[in-house]
Amino acid sequence: MSEAAASPIIEVVHVDKTYSTGEFEVRALQDVSISISAGECVAIMGPSGSGKSTLMNVIGCLDTPTSGTYRLCGLEVENLSEDDLAGIRSTRIGFVFQTFNLIPRTSAIDNVEMARLYNWRGLANRREAAMQCLESVGLGDRVSHTPSELSGGQQQRVAIARALVNNPLIILADEPTGALDSKAGAEIMAIFQRLNRQGKTVLLVTHDSDIAQYTKRIVKFKDGQIMSDEPTVDPIELD
Amino acid sequence: MIAPERPKASADVKPIVVEDFRPPASWNITAVGLSVKIAMRGVSSNRLRSLLTMLGVIIGVGAVIVAIGIGQGSQQAVSASIQRLGTNVLTVMPGQQRTGAVSLGFGTRSTLVLADSDAILQSCPSIGAVSPQVNRTAQVVYLNKNENVTINGVGTSYSQISNHPVEEGRFFTAQEAKSRKRVCLLGSTTATNLFGTDSPVGKSVRIVEQSFLVVGRLASKGGQGVRNPDDAVYVPTQTAMYRLFGMLFVQNITTQATDPALMSEAQDEITKLLHRRHRLAANEPDDFMIFNQADLANARNEQQATFSSLITYLAIVSLGVGGIGIMNIMLVSVTERTREIGVRKAIGARRRDILAQFIFEALMLSASGGLLGVLAGLIGSKLVGASNNWTVAIQPSTVILAFSFSVIVGVFFGFYPALKASKLHPIEALHYE
Numbered sequence: 111m112s113e114a115a116a117s118p119i120i121e122v123v124h125v126d127k128t129y130s131t132g133e134f135e136v137r138a139l140q141d142v143s144i145s146i147s148a149g150e151c152v153a154i155m156g157p158s159g160s161g162k163s164t165l166m167n168v169i170g171c172l173d174t175p176t177s178g179t180y181r182l183c184g185l186e187v188e189n190l191s192e193d194d195l196a197g198i199r200s201t202r203i204g205f206v207f208q209t210f211n212l213i214p215r216t217s218a219i220d221n222v223e224m225a226r227l228y229n230w231r232g233l234a235n236r237r238e239a240a241m242q243c244l245e246s247v248g249l250g251d252r253v254s255h256t257p258s259e260l261s262g263g264q265q266q267r268v269a270i271a272r273a274l275v276n277n278p279l280i281i282l283a284d285e286p287t288g289a290l291d292s293k294a295g296a297e298i299m300a301i302f303q304r305l306n307r308q309g310k311t312v313l314l315v316t317h318d319s320d321i322a323q324y325t326k327r328i329v330k331f332k333d334g335q336i337m338s339d340e341p342t343v344d345p346i347e348l349d
Numbered sequence: 350m351i352a353p354e355r356p357k358a359s360a361d362v363k364p365i366v367v368e369d370f371r372p373p374a375s376w377n378i379t380a381v382g383l384s385v386k387i388a389m390r391g392v393s394s395n396r397l398r399s400l401l402t403m404l405g406v407i408i409g410v411g412a413v414i415v416a417i418g419i420g421q422g423s424q425q426a427v428s429a430s431i432q433r434l435g436t437n438v439l440t441v442m443p444g445q446q447r448t449g450a451v452s453l454g455f456g457t458r459s460t461l462v463l464a465d466s467d468a469i470l471q472s473c474p475s476i477g478a479v480s481p482q483v484n485r486t487a488q489v490v491y492l493n494k495n496e497n498v499t500i501n502g503v504g505t506s507y508s509q510i511s512n513h514p515v516e517e518g519r520f521f522t523a524q525e526a527k528s529r530k531r532v533c534l535l536g537s538t539t540a541t542n543l544f545g546t547d548s549p550v551g552k553s554v555r556i557v558e559q560s561f562l563v564v565g566r567l568a569s570k571g572g573q574g575v576r577n578p579d580d581a582v583y584v585p586t587q588t589a590m591y592r593l594f595g596m597l598f599v600q601n602i603t604t605q606a607t608d609p610a611l612m613s614e615a616q617d618e619i620t621k622l623l624h625r626r627h628r629l630a631a632n633e634p635d636d637f638m639i640f641n642q643a644d645l646a647n648a649r650n651e652q653q654a655t656f657s658s659l660i661t662y663l664a665i666v667s668l669g670v671g672g673i674g675i676m677n678i679m680l681v682s683v684t685e686r687t688r689e690i691g692v693r694k695a696i697g698a699r700r701r702d703i704l705a706q707f708i709f710e711a712l713m714l715s716a717s718g719g720l721l722g723v724l725a726g727l728i729g730s731k732l733v734g735a736s737n738n739w740t741v742a743i744q745p746s747t748v749i750l751a752f753s754f755s756v757i758v759g760v761f762f763g764f765y766p767a768l769k770a771s772k773l774h775p776i777e778a779l780h781y782e
């Protein structure tokens with residue numbers, strides 16, 4: 111543990127996140143602390159409304175905590191401007207969403223390439239990079255298909271290619287298999303495992319314990335708090 | 350809680366430095382270029398709606414071109430006719446004759462005499478030159494050639510007042526005019542008709558069975574209708590009145606003020622002088638009329654100018670309506686594409702990237718509308734000009750101006766929706782249904 115703690119890529123320390131809608135106050139995260147090292151593959155589980163997505167948003171620099179500290183690669187991000195956070199997202203983090211969130215009427219390769227247009231170091235060779243990423247998720251023959259011409263599993267693979275195109279350190283996936291059947295889900299998990307072997311830190315939210323079985327560490331949430339944080343028992347390695 | 354056993358880090362974590370996520374200033378220019386690319390994809394995916402949205406801008410820009418084209422055309426026509434008529438010119442005509450209640454029109458009564466012309470030149474300080482004039486149609490004969498032309502009796506200042514210079518030879522002198530010499534100048538068309546390419550100067554022609562010496566040939570003035578000044582012969586007024594046609598009255602006195610600013614003074618002076626000379630009582634109406642040639646030309650083109658300003662209003666209204674149309678469609682587009690905006694922000698688009706994207710989308714709508722509008726304006730002004738027989742003058746600067754209106758409309762009305770889009774919170778945008 112000591113060597114891993116020496117180089118945590120994600121450090122969440124005593125973080126609170128409170129949403130106030132009118133009279134109600136929802137404490138979506140209550141004094142959450144978690145540390146994730148580079149190269150880990152972590153599943154976050156827990157009932158609906160327990161704060162999983164909220165934590166992912168904080169880790170993904172889409173949202174800032176109400177209190178507490180969040181360090182990404184040693185950098186405290188909570189006081190950065192919105193544009194700086196956007197810059198960090200584009201260069202360090204790849205997002206994969208449950209509903210794929212591809213841009214409609216736009217080809218797979220344009221969808222992937224788009225992510226490079228917001229990365230100021232990513233302009234050169236962006237087409238080739240997009241092509242490579244699509245090939246790496248097995249869609250080299252579908253590059254000019256628009257989202258409506260692709261199956262759910264294929265769309266999610268385009269989304270993964272888009273998350274990869276800026277060569278991020280971390281892949282954040284909020285229920286990436288939630289909209290897919292188990293076969294397509296396993297295919298997606300195989301990709302995540304391969305990426306993890308290549309050194310990417312993978313963090314995913316899932317309700318499905320079978321999916322969690324493909325990771326190395328499982329963090330369980332309840333009511334905005336971490337209930338347990340343990341290595342996966344009998345993890346399954348796909349190829 | 351049991352401390353979990355963690356896998357060894359596969360790579361050292363490199364700290365994030367500011368340069369990693371904060372692009373250099375030069376990036377902003379590149380980013381704008383990229384926004385154009387992104388916006389182009391956005392617009393081209395919805396063509397019919399784009400075209401409908403552009404309609405207001407198309408009409409607006411087209412109307413700007415028609416309005417300016419016709420407005421400038423009318424100005425050109427006015428200045429061309431003033432140029433033709435001579436500058437600072439006031440024309441004195443005999444007053445209208447009335448038989449009972451029926452007006453027979455100006456110039457139907459004979460009230461002006463040669464002495465009036467001399468008096469105007471002598472006693473009106475604002476008048477610099479006069480030309481008493483008569484005209485009749487008659488035959489001019491040279492050898493076996495025979496032409497029916499206008500014989501203009503004019504004063505020695507005619508050439509100067511009416512902007513009709515001598516091209517060859519000379520004008521007749523005051524002495525020749527006074528002694529009613531049979532000398533003449535030929536208009537360019539008449540000269541060609543009678544003499545071909547030969548010089549007429551020094552030759553003799555016959556007018557009303559009398560022999561006239563040709564002393565000069567006038568430059569071409571550009572033909573206009575029945576009284577074509579090029580198809581005419583010019584003789585001294587005195588010669589025309591007393592030797593050719595036996596007239597006692599002049600048909601008009603063309604006068605030139607010394608300065609354009611003195612036109613109304615000149616008119617007053619002539620009015621007072623002639624009133625006195627014609628022995629009219631103080632309450633008696635004038636038996637003559639004074640026309641300002643520039644006013645006449647302006648009046649003739651007033652209709653055209655009115656039309657032009659009407660079209661200007663149409664242009665303003667259409668551009669406004671077109672702009673609101675674009676704003677409306679952009680607001681709809683921003684709402685429809687809230688999730689897309691969320692995704693773009695999640696993967697790293699900054700506020701200004703989104704702002705630029707939507708402004709450029711609006712701009713592309715309005716600028717395409719502008720291009721179509723330019724086309725419509727060019728065709729429209731041709732049609733309007735042709736059907737009304739108006740001069741239409743479209744300069745490149747007009748086209749550029751009209752087009753830039755469309756650009757301004759796009760940026761102005763596209764700004765608010767784009768700002769709205771850029772301010773969306775990424776998570777809220779992602780969760781929008």
Ligand SMILES: Nc1ncnc2c1ncn2[C@@H]1O[C@H](COP(=O)(O)OP(=O)(O)OP(=O)(O)O)[C@@H](O)[C@H]1O
Pocket residue numbers: 129130131136137138156157158159160161162163164165
């Ligand atoms: N924008 C918001 N405004 C107000 N409350 C919010 C907002 N986002 C989340 N919440 C609340 O915060 C709590 C945690 O939400 P979160 O989305 O993190 O849950 P989750 O664990 O991801 O649930 P699920 O499994 O259903 O996705 C919930 O009670 C939710 O209602």
Ligand SMILES: [Mg+2]
Pocket residue numbers: 162163164284
């Ligand atoms: Mg969630």
